[in-house]
Amino acid sequence: MKRLITQFFEFCAGRLAELRPVAAAALRRVRRPTRRGVALTCAALPALLFLYVLILIPFTPSIGDIRKAKVEQPAQILSADGKLLAEFKPSNREWVKLADISPHVVDALIATEDHRFYQHFGLDWRRTASAALHTFSGDRQGGSTITQQLARNLYPDEIGRAPTLTRKLKEAITAFKIEALYTKSEILETYLNTVPFLYNAYGIEMAARTYFDKSAAELNVLESATLAGMLKGNSYYNPVLNPERAVQRRNIVLAQMVKYGKLTPAAYETLKRRPLRIDFERQTEPPGPAPHFAQQLRKWLAAWADRNDYNIYSDGLVVRTTIDSRLQAMATQAVVWQGNQLQGIANSAWGARAGCANGRDLLQVFLRETPDYRAAKDSGLTDSEALKRLSSDRNLVQTVCESKTRVQADFLALDPRNGQIKAWVGSRDFSQDPFDHVQQARRQPGSTFKPFVYAAAFEGGAKPADTFVDKPIEIPLAGGEIWRPSDEDEPSGRAISLRDGLAYSRNRITAQLMETVGPAKVARLARAMGVRDSELNPVPSLALGTSPVTLKEMVSAYGTIANLGGYVEPVMVTRIEDRNGEVLAEFAPVPPRQELPADTARTLVDVMRDVVSRGTGSSIRSRFGVRGDVAGKTGTTQGYADGWFILIHPQLVAGAWVGFNDSRVTLRSDYWGQGAHSALPIVGDFFQRAQRSRLVDVRARFATEQEPGRFAELSGKIRAWFEHLFASPVRPEAPSASRDATRRAPAASVASVASAASTASTASTASTAAIELQPLPQPPLIAPAPASAPQPASEHVDGQAPAGGVPASAPTPTPDDITPADAGSAANSAANSTANDPVNAPASTGTSP
Template sequence: MIKTYFKKYKKQILIAIASLFGLFIIFILSVYLGAWGHMPNEKELANLQLDQATEILSDDGTLLGKIYINDRQPVPFDSIPKNLIDALVATEDARFYEHNGVDNRSLLRVFFKSILLQDESSGGGSTITQQLAKNLYPRKNLGSLGIIVHKLRESIIAKRLEDVYSKDEILLHYLNTVPFSDNTFGIESASKHFFNKSAVNLSTIEAATLVGSLKATYYYNPKLFPERSKQRRNVVLSQMKNYEYLNEEAYDTLSKDSLKLDIQQYSYNDGLAPYFREHVRLYLKEWLKQYNEKKDTSINFYTDGLKIHTTINYEMQKLAEESVQEHLSKLQQQFEESYGKNAPWLTDKDLIETELAKTIAYKKLKTQGLKKEQIVDSLQQKKEITVFNWNGKSKENLSTLDSLQHYLKFLNCGFVAINPKNGALKTWIGGINYEYFKYDHVIQSKRQVGSTFKPFVYTTALENGIDPCTYFSVAPVAYENLKGWEPTNASSKEEEEYMNYSMEYALSNSINTIAVKVLEKAGIQNTILQAQKMGISSTLPEVPSIALGTAEVSLMEMAKAYTTYVNNSVPATPFFINKIEDDKGNVLLENKQKEKEGEKAFSDTTREIMLQMMKSTINSGTATRLRNSYGLKNDIAGKTGTTQNNKDAWFVGITPKLVSVTWVGLDNHKIGFKTTAMGQGANAALPIFGRWMQKMNREKELNPVTQAKFETPSKEILESLDCNPEKRDGFFKRLFSNPDKKKSKRFKTKA
């Protein structure tokens, strides 16, 4: 019957078969000619340009972070270990070295299952070369014929790749492009992310783990699903055993080993030095714009794999961030407990309403025409959100109002350390958590500097011929021409009516009344000019209260100004990039900043005297806890600072090879520490420096920095300071003075 049917319809059947065959040929030609998507020719494939992450490196070449669209760091073939290649070939393409890019048996299986049986799970069949084609030219949604189009297209591209590249080059391109878990692209990025090492150093277990994750990067993510990842890893090890890349004994040992990760974050919000890395990104944006215009190039730092060699010291930065976390997590708890239920972020209605009105949510509702009461009511609706806490992120059911109050209470900080000899920045901490507090307190913020301004006043006095052993009365004075303004001191010891102190004692113990009197002798305008010579660029108010630090200045300016005391009186201009290279190693920018460039801000004699005075701050003044509590024996000079109403706490630490500046306070200027004991620089800011130095002292590689010694002061300098720190008024002066009568006078605005 079949024969009869065939004879009867032979012509029609042959025409149908020929038509189907013709359609299939046309279909293949349409794929070949690019009707279903771009088909690269061999010339294009021979000049592959992969997106590469720009790397931000520390001063020793350690990776600090990356700037990227796709997190990819291509490496050469000699950086690919054999165990990784063995794991990949055994698992993904056992006949890799035998085929020409396409495994025809697997391809036919996929074709017939997909077309004839409509089996969507047929998948597989892709060689490593075909997978490389897919990585280079991602698939698009093409409907029901998609799987066939993709397989044909990738097969054609794969054969072209095999004509252009050797097997080793194909493996290299594949491993440099393949996506791994956690949005990492390429083996080097994945190795550094999951194991904190370069791919060349991957162990067999680590290599098998990463290769195993390629089957389903989320499902087998070793960070999220360690047990599942381990099972898949053992499948890879089993394949390596089956294809004789591992012997039975090695397999048995490795398959029982536990999964050990060393996760390193290189996202914008996480990882080391995020505030600094953002500053680098912003700098690159502007610098490259000018560079491209000048050189007629089109370099893109998101995709072109630049290497930014910075001045940041990896170990110093890591230890500094640890110190900030350790100190502020404890101080935050004490801060909240000191206010209790009467905290301003909970009870100050005006403060809360003012800050609420600044939120995006409030402004959005206001544009919709809602009244204030309606907006506030709406912003009290609760929802689950993730918030920052010192013990980690947590999901909480909070309203916009709750969230505002939560973040209003946090103490923030800035910390920067600079090499005073050449201006190279060594650490940069702009805040407590970049993800939740984007504002950078190193470069963006300007706060009142408190007593850390006093050294500029004393420097001016010395430059204007005032002898360092000049004595000043500690007694408070009400200045008639300043509306009766009367500076006072925090310590009761200094309130002795008839006591006078030397400049060294007054500075090291931060006596306010004397600082104003020194300013009067030195001159306000002279002091402002002196501060500007030292590197202060912010506008300084011409008022007597400047002696107490009412001027608002950035941390970076303060760091620059203080370098003069250990850099031959010359302010060191801060810089943070040593060199910028392109992906081929060509140098695009190189900073050859030399030491001690620029004009002296003051005499060497003044510098030596000031350094001795600030050593006394550490040894016997307001910063003695560095010796007593932290046990530091390093050569250190410095100055503490506390502003009015305990809003800002400062500490400047000076060592022979580092100048560091620390600030601690709240972003909202209306909230301060409840007590001076808690909010003073010696308590709120100094401990960060103290912990940091303790940690650095334990690191032998940092000994050249931490164990450096100050220059030995000359005999003349020591003699100029050789006077009793205090002197009591004589008998007759005390006899004819009325201790109960408030002293008043006019402040001399010109010295």
């Protein structure tokens, strides 16, 4: 090995000795260059530069790309009935023709940025050479023409941003291409429509509206000079942030206009003394009729476009969605209307206008969570001193109070037959509440989760007439805890059927049913039916809805019920077309997947009908007059933090949630806090409008009639034949007084038995029965009952009994509350505290089109 290394070094030394005379001769030629050598060197430099330019040409935007940039169109989002819902623009820009731009703008632009614009072909050699000399001498200057600036604005990624020779060469090459394709007027039009002006204003039209509240055609000389002056440095010469610099720069532009004959010296002397007058207003894109839906659709469409090599901002895609603009408008009106009603109640309950005067203790908790409190603590203040300082800041207190006590609401409606989403309202006001509560907020569903428990029971063979005794329940949990579900009233000791248990939302009955079925089976069934993104904790308290879910999941799962057990994933898009109307993709309805046996679903629908006919959701018919075959379920969580209601119809399923972003804040009303009085009116108002507009057919009915099997059908025919064969004829008899007396005797005996039973009953049971038999008054639309005034028992229930009362054998309707012990485990409690915060709530997984 040593020998080989020695031979290698000897070889290298020999080669270096041979190259030494050659290197010495080359060094002598450099020190004493000949004329021929100098000439060759001078000729080589341009040749190398030309070769480098040729190499760069393939790496600059092509002619096709430039033409495409000129005609770029944002994706248009259309409703199912052809109405424009949104346009996906990369920036806030509106293209205007050059003829619709003030001539003063063009004059100011050319005089300041490129006064030889009409003489060159993309590159001003004299200006470029002058800029290079100044840069080499230490005074850096820009020499880009308007065409070069346009190339940089259109293709910042392809050309680059670094101040290098390569970037300048790419910019020049692209400018030559643009000049070869565009006329001078087209170049000016494109430049003025693409140049940025801060505040998300792109193009001269948006700049004119932002800074002067007028169109580009109406700009005068001073305004045109101000905007043209901003092009040298948007932030540095910003008339809002730096008005003095903006005036100086404006006057320089005016002087340039005088220099090149676009303004008279006399006019300049007059104009340069005038103050800077701006009328600033940020330009925001209108949210459109379905902003939260469009927000979710943008994410899905961007992924689709990336997979299929399209650009949602420039390729002119036309996306046809499932939204019905008429139903969307009705849903928005219902959410805004009910939200405003409840906001007044919340303001009164919390004293919001007086800085949460009615909730001082919780306000201090909120103040401790602000950055101002942390800053005060970091400065060395104690807790009491920091709170005292923050409490004295009225603006801070008012801001915190109003944000925490702002009522939130959302709504979703879909067609259960094909999963098409028809209406989507993510909050009361998108501009104030852009967070999407439909798909992103996870909240406890309360008693709206109970149908899954009953579905699992019916699937296992239970019947609606099966009963459980209304008695105290104690269910042991892992870790030695005991769960004691309760209702508003005391246990009656009566047998209550499953039908009445769901209709009147009895917690103790549902808990016993959950014990029979098992939490794991209920969780599996709920996931199969549509609750597929949120985690369901398989504990007994899941029966009362302790695992947070989204409204989209719940409405989707109720769609499975309405579709008689067939699950269809919610869809947003039916077809995507290009700008010429050619279909790029179609999304046909997916066949439903049977996740719940059809017979079980028929039984569940039939039982849920009683919720709206005589149970907790009866005001759907009595107050809102919703007709047709409908069923549903109300839901209310512990402390009235969440109110839910979901209504199913053969053609449409609609659900609403009402609450606050922070679950520690509630409406503080055992009446308005219930889902039957907070969320139900949203769905009721929506369905009422939809039926009046005939967008929902009131004649449609669920196919809940059980089809008899062949054996049962044959047995029935045989039984009927035997009855007909052996029936004895009935002879008419004349009525007599003795026979009438005999006929009345059983009735008298029944009355005496009923009287005896009534006398033997306890006082509490008798009083409850008396309340149940009384007609219930309709609730007020706006003002709640005073907290100090006694209220009838019916106003403390989740819904109302129909006028005329309920049968004495039926249980008293109770609110769908869950007690603190209902959390089932410490994990559930922790999940609830974060799921109720839209900032910390985890985003839902991606949705199908």
